[in-house]
Amino acid sequence: xxxxxxxxxxxxxxxxxxxxxxxxxxxxxxxxxxxxxxxxxxxxxxxxxxxxxxxxxxxxxxxxxxxxxxxxxxxxxxxxxxxxxxxxxxxxxxxxxxxxxxxxxxxxxxxxxxxxxxxxxxxxxxxxxxxxxxxxxxxxxxxxxxxxxxxxxxxxxxxxxxxxxxxxxxxxxxxxxxxxxxxxxxxxxxxxxxxxxxxxxxxxxxxxxxxxxxxxxxxxxxxxxxxxxxxxxxxxxxxxxxxxxxxxxxxxxxxxxxxxxxxxxxxxxxxxxxxxxxxxxxxxxxxxxxxxxxxxxxxxxxxxxxxxxxxxx
Amino acid sequence: xxxxxxxxxxxxxxxxxxxxxxxxxxxxxxxxxxxxxxxxxxxxxxxxxxxxxxxxxxxxxxxxxxxxxxxxxxxxxxxxxxxxxxxxxxxxxxxxxxxxxxxxxxxxxxxxxxxxxxxxxxxxxxxxxxxxxxxxxxxxxxxxxxxxxxxxxxxxxxxxxxxxxxxxxxxxxxxxxxxxxxxxxxxxxxxxxxxxxxxxxxxxxxxxxxxxxxxxxxxxxxxxxxxxxxxxxxxxxxxxxxxxxxxxxxxxxxxxxxxxxxxxxxxxxxxxxxxxxx
Numbered sequence: 001x002x003x004x005x006x007x008x009x010x011x012x013x014x015x016x017x018x019x020x021x022x023x024x025x026x027x028x029x030x031x032x033x034x035x036x037x038x039x040x041x042x043x044x045x046x047x048x049x050x051x052x053x054x055x056x057x058x059x060x061x062x063x064x065x066x067x068x069x070x071x072x073x074x075x076x077x078x079x080x081x082x083x084x085x086x087x088x089x090x091x092x093x094x095x096x097x098x099x100x101x102x103x104x105x106x107x108x109x110x111x112x113x114x115x116x117x118x119x120x121x122x123x124x125x126x127x128x129x130x131x132x133x134x135x136x137x138x139x140x141x142x143x144x145x146x147x148x149x150x151x152x153x154x155x156x157x158x159x160x161x162x163x164x165x166x167x168x169x170x171x172x173x174x175x176x177x178x179x180x181x182x183x184x185x186x187x188x189x190x191x192x193x194x195x196x197x198x199x200x201x202x203x204x205x206x207x208x209x210x211x212x213x214x215x216x217x218x219x220x221x222x223x224x225x226x227x228x229x230x231x232x233x234x235x236x237x238x239x240x241x242x243x244x245x246x247x248x249x250x251x252x253x254x255x256x257x258x259x260x261x262x263x264x265x266x267x268x269x270x271x272x273x274x275x276x277x278x279x280x281x282x283x284x285x286x287x288x289x290x291x292x293x294x295x296x297x298x299x300x301x302x303x304x305x306x307x308x309x310x311x312x313x
Numbered sequence: 314x315x316x317x318x319x320x321x322x323x324x325x326x327x328x329x330x331x332x333x334x335x336x337x338x339x340x341x342x343x344x345x346x347x348x349x350x351x352x353x354x355x356x357x358x359x360x361x362x363x364x365x366x367x368x369x370x371x372x373x374x375x376x377x378x379x380x381x382x383x384x385x386x387x388x389x390x391x392x393x394x395x396x397x398x399x400x401x402x403x404x405x406x407x408x409x410x411x412x413x414x415x416x417x418x419x420x421x422x423x424x425x426x427x428x429x430x431x432x433x434x435x436x437x438x439x440x441x442x443x444x445x446x447x448x449x450x451x452x453x454x455x456x457x458x459x460x461x462x463x464x465x466x467x468x469x470x471x472x473x474x475x476x477x478x479x480x481x482x483x484x485x486x487x488x489x490x491x492x493x494x495x496x497x498x499x500x501x502x503x504x505x506x507x508x509x510x511x512x513x514x515x516x517x518x519x520x521x522x523x524x525x526x527x528x529x530x531x532x533x534x535x536x537x538x539x540x541x542x543x544x545x546x547x548x549x550x551x552x553x554x555x556x557x558x559x560x561x562x563x564x565x566x567x568x569x570x571x572x573x574x575x576x577x578x579x580x581x582x583x584x585x586x587x588x589x590x591x
Contacts, residue, residue, distance in 0.1 A: 034413035052439035141562030
């Protein structure tokens with residue numbers, strides 16, 4: 001977390017500014033402007049985040065169909081959840097999906113950023129814009145378009161494979177291919193975003209470092225692996241952490257592209273929370289699920305952070 | 314092989330790889346566009362790239378049968394209102410954190426940063442109950458505007474930006490007898506304009522493309538936003554209206570692409586802030 005700089009504060013002239021003259025109220029009055037300026041966040045946070053989180057905890061110990069009286073359920077929701085294969089399967093799906101697309105995407109982002117940063121290409125802005133464009137697209141629109149392209153029987157992807165003499169691929173109809181297809185959509189949507197972050201990281205590395213290495217006779221791949229990647233490590237760590245959180249929050253992409261199928265292979269925890277709430281009307285169970293899901297993400301993020309920073313001290 | 318030849322080879326390979334990557338990135342847009350001009354049978358049966366019998370019937374049907382204009386208007390006014398309100402409140406909060414010293418500031422800032430780690434899915438159930446039972450806000454734009462109006466990311470972003478606003482300028486305003494709020498509106502906001510633009514684009518894009526939360530709270534068809542309309546064109550297997558879907562997808566992407574081409578610089582500045590430092 002960053003440190004605060006010393007800042008100015010409006011001059012205080014008691015008697016001129018008015019307000020209470022002594023006690024804690026006086027302190028509040030003196031700082032009324034900044035307190036007023038930050039208050040919208042804290043008011044909205046209390047109403048629309050803090051209260052719901054506690055309400056959700058209360059809800060998770062009850063059985064409730066959204067209307068009518070709540071029935072106390074003790075730990076029943078939680079004990080059921082721990083034996084809920086469908087839920088744990090959705091958590092596992094997120095982990096599998098993470099390993100399918102994040103390593104490749106992150107590696108590609110670092111390489112592309114290095115190439116674009118290297119100044120020896122023409123039309124850098126154009127390449128960057130093309131790679132970034134998918135990020136602007138509604139994932140509903142993109143999901144349907146990918147579904148159309150990847151349709152096993154009439155999609156363009158298999159048509160192109162046929163022209164190339166390759167055998168058709170069951171893109172969305174096979175457990176592992178569906179996961180790969182979802183990974184493709186994720187790379188399509190997020191590669192540009194990650195590349196932009198890596199580019200910003202590269203801009204903080206002084207060019208002298210690379211030049212000195214080149215003068216010393218280092219090859220391009222040596223410079224990349226021994227200088228660029230280590231210096232970029234904090235930025236890569238930041239991007240991977242975002243990807244972990246993002247993968248566990250996935251909803252729209254699998255909901256549209258595969259509907260969670262085939263055989264629940266691409267179903268995510270958020271889809272589970274959504275369907276427990278709006279399809280099955282099991283609000284208490286969905287609340288318990290949200291809690292377990294949240295705790296798992298926090299634990300995973302901490303473990304990842306510890307693993308990656310282990311060698312640093 | 315001489316060094317020069319090696320350089321040429323590297324360049325050639327790099328360009329070839331970039332072109333292949335660009336095809337992958339652009340192809341879905343191209344496919345969306347060409348499919349939107351194909352009649353329904355041709356989308357599945359037709360094995361041609363370009364439409365054999367190009368038609369704008371898909372676009373017409375979208376507006377005549379599904380009242381697309383209404384949905385675009387819903388998306389537009391919700392995104393505009395939400396963005397304007399959030400940018401204003403985030404700038405206000407960011408300014409206070411950057412330029413004032415007040416009791417509890419560091420703790421408040423820490424609480425705010427910590428709040429960023431709460432995934433939205435955790436709030437989905439209780440927030441929905443609140444919107445329906447307490448506020449009666451189902452089928453209104455309010456759930457999409459109010460709860461996220463002053464969000465932690467935006468305040469953090471604006472704080473980093475406001476740190477560079479000169480203190481002399483603020484003091485000059487104070488000496489002139491301007492109120493603190495007057496200084497914010499007349500001095501701070503104009504100097505922070507590029508930062509406001511960055512944040513505004515990010516918020517607008519997020520609202521325009523938002524799906525999960527609108528899906529939960531916008532139940533009646535006349536309140537639907539564009540992504541919800543697209544989702545509702547989905548039918549049972551084999552009956553999904555891909556012809557209309559592709560037309561709608563093209564229309565949903567166009568405003569974002571326009572924003573991108575004119576304001577790319579601000580968008581990229583917004584995304585990279587916080588990734589390198591902070």
